[in-house]
Amino acid sequence: MRRVIGSGVVLLAMLAGGVPAQADELHTVEQLSQAPAELEGEEVRLEGIVGRVNEDIMGRNFIHFVDGTGSEGDYITITSTELPEVGDRVSVTGTLILDRDFGAGYTYPVIIEGARFSER
Numbered sequence: 001m002r003r004v005i006g007s008g009v010v011l012l013a014m015l016a017g018g019v020p021a022q023a024d025e026l027h028t029v030e031q032l033s034q035a036p037a038e039l040e041g042e043e044v045r046l047e048g049i050v051g052r053v054n055e056d057i058m059g060r061n062f063i064h065f066v067d068g069t070g071s072e073g074d075y076i077t078i079t080s081t082e083l084p085e086v087g088d089r090v091s092v093t094g095t096l097i098l099d100r101d102f103g104a105g106y107t108y109p110v111i112i113e114g115a116r117f118s119e120r
Contacts, residue, residue, distance in 0.1 A: 030070035032096060033110055040098045044112065047120055050088045051075055058102065063115070065092060077108055080115040090117045 027044050048067030052075075055061050061083050064075040084090055094115030100108045 028069040029065065029067045029074055029076045032076055032112070033070060033074060036096075037098065039096045042096055043093060044096045045091065045093045046076070046112075047091045048089070050084045050086055050090060053084065053086055055083065065112075076110060076112060078112045078115045080117065082115070082117050084117050088117070089120045091120050092117050 025045070027039075027046050029046065029048065032039070032044065032046070046065065046067060048065055050063055051066045052064035053061060054063075060079045060081060063078040063080060063084065065078050066075045078092060078094060080094070092112070092115050094112040097111050097113050098109065100111045100113070102108075
C-alpha cells in the first residue's frame with residue numbers, strides 16, 4: 001500500500017512513540033450508509049477493501065470502500081490525502097460527514113473525510 005502521511009500531528013505522535021487514537025467501535029458500510037445523525041462529525045472506523053480510487057481531485061483522493069455489507073455494489077466514499085491501491089484490505093478511520101456538497105453537482109449524503117488507512 002502506498003502511504004502519504006497527511007498530518008504532522010500523526011507523524012509527531014508516531015515519532016514520540018505514541019499511536020494515534022482510533023475510533024473504538026467498528027462500523028459497516030451498511031450502517032453508515034443509513035446516515036446515522038448521531039455519528040455526524042464523529043470519528044468512525046471500518047474494515048474492508050478499496051474498490052476504486054480517483055486520485056488528486058480538489059487536493060484529495062476519493063476512494064470507494066466496500067466491506068460486503070448491504071446490497072450488492074454498496075460502497076461508501078472516503079476522502080484522504082493517503083493513497084491506497086485498489087484491492088488493498090485495510091482498516092480506515094475518518095470523520096463521518098452528512099450531506100456534503102462540493103458544488104458542481106457533487107453531493108454525498110454520507111462521506112468519510114480525512115481518512116487514515118492501515119493494513120488489516
